Amino acid sequence: MTTETWLALVAGALLGAGFLAFTRWRAERKRAQANTLVPHRTREVLAALHSGAILVRRDRRAAFSNTPASALGVTRPDGALHPGVADLAEIAWAADAEREDDIVVSRGVLGVDSVVHVRVTPLSDDLALAVANDDTERHAAELTRREFAVNVSHELKTPVGALSLLAETIEDNPDDSEMVRSFAKKIRKESRRLTKLIQEIIEISRLQGGESVVDHHELSLAGVIEEVCEGAEMHAESKHVNLVADIRTRPLVMGDHDLLVMAVRNLVDNAISYSDDSANVTVSLETEAGAAVLKVIDAGIGIERADQDRIFERFYRVDAARSRSTGGTGLGLSIVKHVVLQHSGTVDVWSKPGVGSTFTIRLTAHQEEQ
Template sequence: MTLEMWLAAAIGVVVGAAGMALVVALMKRRASDEGGNTTIPHRTREVLSALQSGSIVVRRDRRAAFSNHTASALGVTRPDGALHPGVADLAEVAWAAEQVVEDEVEVSRGVLGASSIVHVRVTPLSNDLALAIANDNTEMRAAEQTRREFAVNVSHELKTPVGALSLLAEAIEGNADDTEMVEDFAKKIRREARRLTKLIQEIIEISRIQGGESVIDHEVVPLAEVVEEVVEAAQVSAEARDVTVVADVSASPTVMGDHDLLVMALRNLVDNAINYSDRGSHVTVTLARDADTDVAVLKVIDAGIGISTENQERIFERFFRADPARSRETGGTGLGLSIVKHVVLQHSGVVEVWSKPTVGSTFTVRLTIHQEEQ
């Protein structure tokens, strides 16, 4: 094989699929020229090693004649030539069909047996060799599953207020002459309409946040102003439930981020604290600076009903409600804490929870302080 042919192959690899086709063609020619020889030339190894995908040259004895580092990292082959059974089976199918075959194989790795989904495409090169290209599809499959679950959950959540509105409208239509009943049902319709509006708005917000394009215009955000704005806005709903909301600001750190998103996240935490607190109790929002780690620390502390240990692991999931009955009463959608989690993640922060039933809950948000301030 000439130097020009190798250069063409390398250039083809850079440009993508066309390069892969050229590599396969060259390897087929080499395999044809050398008959049953399964030795992989040095130049071929160099080209396959340069691929971002896992690449394996599969032998007829179900072992790898060559594999690059990516293939080993994916767990479909080992440096000693051992091959994942699923890849070997695909190669057998490709040889039998004399055509390209592709499928997904499940790979278990680590002492905990964590599984990943690897997409493998096998091209037969000769009677003794086949080229397998592997790519990790775990995140894509997880994203597809998440989208399906989200669609199912949204449909389920929308059915409840829409169904209630339909029933209330029918009740009003059948009792149009009863003024007192019409007024009562009209209030219920307004409540369900507000719940539906809130649900739709939060669905839009979490979809936008998860799209990864929400924090576009970064700015220096004084967290003390965020706390002041949220506490002031929460006074009306707090007074309606006879809950006192106070701020305890011991520092004035700034962070780089989106002011409106940070306000939304903190407001969700405060609203939850108010809704799950008993009448006459207090909700405290604190802002401090951790001297050891030099990060801003926001806390929302309540003395409410608390969260059980098993539910603490799930409260940041979309549509999860630790107390469904309380959520229906307060109009909760189960999306508030999920929005908090994604906003904090997009600001390179972390959110934690401590809670004990009948004692209360503390939600802690840690954010990196603006570099110029540091």
């Protein structure tokens, strides 16, 4: 090997070593600067917070961030910062005052959007503290409340408007006794529907507030079915529907008697209302793998597959015209869902148009009734 080649190799080695040493020096210098910028005790305090905490630098990067901040997706361990946080920090520095806002963050491989509330407080010309919290559930709850208020006002307008119109017509024609009698029946029907709607709105508001099931006690699910079937006899007879209670076992469950009666009654009333004359409606009860399985089976009009995913939504009606004619409010199945959820159970539906529907409730069975 020639002298020139040896010299070239040595020079290359020296250059490589020098570059590596320079790189390490820069990294150490940055680490030292960061430690000087964010003292160790400050890091310990921020790391202990449940909220996301980020110390934002002027260069739109994080001088420090804790684990919750990374979990929220507003920063990365390498110091990269979500643009929304960096923009909010610049606004706070410009105003020399605290600023807060909601930013939308896409997280995970599926890119699911979440809403993160961020509050930025300038600490100096070089640093600002950003505190982040997941606000997705609160936003969803607020949206649900707004939709609920709109739906309630819409649903109340129909019976109230009908009552007002009927009353005006009777007032204008007081001498037409036949018309007065006919309209009086309609007023009574609308009044009953309005009363039922208001009662169900109150019930579902209580259920969604999680305040209803406060005192669980052991009760007979068979007794609930027997009580519901006895109360629904008159409705079934008026529709010429054969209502059958098929109780194969008598499991005991932990729950609220009145709420379970309300849930089962809603299912049975629906089954009767949407069945043709002379049809059968069966309420069955059995025990499977430690679960009490209650089914309400009808041979009614059935539900299209596209509607089955939505029938437990509030105010959702498969057939709005028929629902109103039967006195339905669109809240019954939503109440059933919330009652069952509060009892740590499940409710699902099988249905086929022209064949019928089967609603199944599963609750944990504790033992058999003696």
